[in-house]
Amino acid sequence: MQIQKKTPLIVILGPTANGKTRLGIELAKQFNGEIISADSRQVFRRMDIGTGKDLQEYGDLPYHLIDIAEPGQEYNLFRYAQDFSSAFEKVISRNKLPFLVGGTGMYLDATLQRYALTSAPIDKKLRSELEEKSHEQLIHQLHELSPSLHNETDSIDKDRTIRAIEIALAEKSGSPCVHWPDFEPCVIGLQFPREVTRERISARLSARLEEGMIEEVENLIQDGVSHEALEHYGLEYRFISQHLLGEMNLNDMHQKLRSAIHQFAKQQEKWFRNIEKKGVKIHWLDTQNSLFDQGSKIVSSFLKNI
The missing domain is CATH 1.10.720 (Transcription Termination Factor Rho, Rna-binding Domain; Chain A, Domain 1)
Incomplete structure (x- = not known):
């Protein structure tokens, strides 16, 4: 009797500004894969610069869980789990390799630990x-x-x-529950030394402000997204909203936002350490050498032995 092979899932995680998306795209192209995003903010349409979607990097590579909700809608962990499960099944039905790529610790932990999640309508x-x-x-x-x-x-x-x-x-x-698909994960982690991460965060923030991140928030407000709602869409949208309300000038906003993102990266690192403590093996890459070469070797070995 032939033993049924488990369905592989490649997971690429790491703190913000560490190059997860680029590596995920490169590896997905190499291994005939598709990207499933594990980012709690990239699900929202018209929130492109502040969430770092970088869609131009994908080319013709299929991706999932990006631009699937309107700003102002609630997008919670239960909906993510449903959408992940649906996307996963679509990817494997096309005989493609699913790559879960992102830095939202709760989404990653929920997937790897298969949280028991229940539908909970607003009462x-x-x-x-x-x-x-x-x-x-x-x-x-x-x-x-x-x-x-x-x-x-x-x-x-x-x-x-x-x-x-x-x-x-x-x-x-006893409300409806999520039914996670069956998979065998291979988890790859990117984490530069903290001082390098700080430099990358600072450079990326300056670049995004030059690209029009403030104008992006202004457009969202013009489209009817409230300042109150923007408070819940991550640091960039929260601080720029406060700036537009006149609560801080541009320079103060830039400095405070940069510091807040540095702290956020530390919180992400804590999530990943907790994931490891639960028994998940993370293959941390040596950031001094080629990330693609290391990742490619890890994925190849995993697929041969699964």
Whole structure:
């Protein structure tokens, strides 16, 4: 009896500004693959410069989970899991090799650990009741419902905590769950020395501002995306929104945004360390040598032995 081979999934992760997308594209072209994005912001249309989509680098390479939602829509972990599963099945149905590429730690961890996720529609009546409680009371209620949180940011502010309570209640009520596809992952990591990452972040931020990132945010506001919504779409959109509101001048915005992205890169590194602690093997590349050559050897060996 022939043993059925597991479906391979190549995962490329790393902090922001470390070259994940370029390497993923190069390897996907080499191994007849397609890209599935693991970036929580690139799903949104017309948010191109601030999210670093760099779509021109793809050429004719197929990609998934980019430009699939309108700014202002909620795009959560449950929807990502559904979309990932659908994209994965499409890629393998074409006999292509799926490459999951990105730096959103929660998306990557959810995929590799196959989080048990439940659909949780917005409940206006419940939200009205929860709004009457203090943030501390909500945090206590959330911990009673879900003692081990997937995401510690659920308790950062009141809106996030209320949403987390909705999800926790939906899980207890037996709402529809995500069915992850079966795959065998090979995880490749990029992580330059911290001082190099800082330099790359600073250079990329300056380049994006010159490319028109402020104008991109202005266009989103003109299209009806509120400043409040922009607060939830990542650091670039949050700080530029505050600048456009007159809360800080251009130079202050640039400096504060740069520092915030540096801190964000550290948070990403923490996510990846936690993924490793859960038993996931990450093949960290030597950034002093050819990333493509190293990645190509790792993928070739993995495919031969799977």
